[in-house]
Amino acid sequence: MKNDPDVPKGPEDLRKEFVRGILYVHSRLNANTGETLEALSLLAALIELLHQKGLITLDELEAAKQTAGGRLAEQFEEKGLGILLQDKEEDKYAYPGSVKIDCASRIHLCRAACCRLAFALSKQDVQEGIVKWDLEKPYLIARGKDNYCTHIEQGPMTCSIWDKRPVPCRAFDCRRDGRIWVDFEKQIPHPDLARSDWPGCVKHEDAPGAPAPGPKREPLNVISTKIGEEVIPL
Known part of the structure; x- marks a missing residue:
């Protein structure tokens, strides 16, 4: 165990392990942000085209969004996804x-x-x-x-x-x-x-x-x- 190169040997090794972990988290966040932006761009383009062609109205879109949003929020809650923080910050x-x-x-x-x-x-x-x-x-x-x-x-x-x-x-x-x-x-x-x-x-x-x-x-x-x-x- 003492000669295992993967086992941190001191504060500096622990710091490096921590930095590597943070870098991985940040890289995943960056990748997820890019993928989210791409998906939002595609969704916005589709909505704009459908509205321009008269296939949907903004009121219909808003109603459908509320229904779908509630359903997805319940699924996220059941699976424990996302983070929870107090929305109104007070000292x-x-x-x-x-x-x-x-x-x-x-x-x-x-x-x-x-x-x-x-x-x-x-x-x-x-x-x-x-x-x-x-x-x-x-x-x-x-x-x-x-x-x-x-x-x-x-x-x-x-x-x-x-x-x-x-x-x-x-x-x-x-x-x-x-x-x-x-x-x-x-x-x-x-x-x-x-x-x-x-x-x-x-x-x-x-x-x-x-x-x-x-x-x-x-x-x-x-x-x-x-x-x-x-x-x-x-």
Whole structure:
């Protein structure tokens, strides 16, 4: 093993391996960009010819595009293609809307259910390099086999990166989430919280005992609107 020329021998070898990997990624991105441009040029030419000949109208084209786009988006989501990033970038350290909830008095009931929800990280999170993301589904928050965020400390059920937590963690308000609480004020948790397939098994709806919403903020979406709505509505 020590004499294997393919095994990196030190920091410089590791750097070279890393550079080779980056060069390969960049070369593939460049090739894909060229192929995409060629395909788009051909598609634009075909649409223009069909429209000029009166075979399709722009309204018909737009309707067909919406239908096909929705179908393709579902296929991409099912196959885990593409990357997810928060569409509206906010500085998490300057975020003004952190929700104040007495989690300590309720953690034995909800078992930190909010830490089982999936959401996309921001560029700030990724570049900071502290919040872990799912290698198979970039850049969703990393979760373990139990679906809990990898940053949760299972014993006390506390966050190990609290001061560095992403905006969705700061903004999420469980009081209005019917997947977690049947009645927040009466401290009645949803009976399906113990299920391994939660929250997918529960339809999202406002909890009956939820307080009235505060001032409306623009929602944080990810690149895929559908995923943004289903994963963690804010």
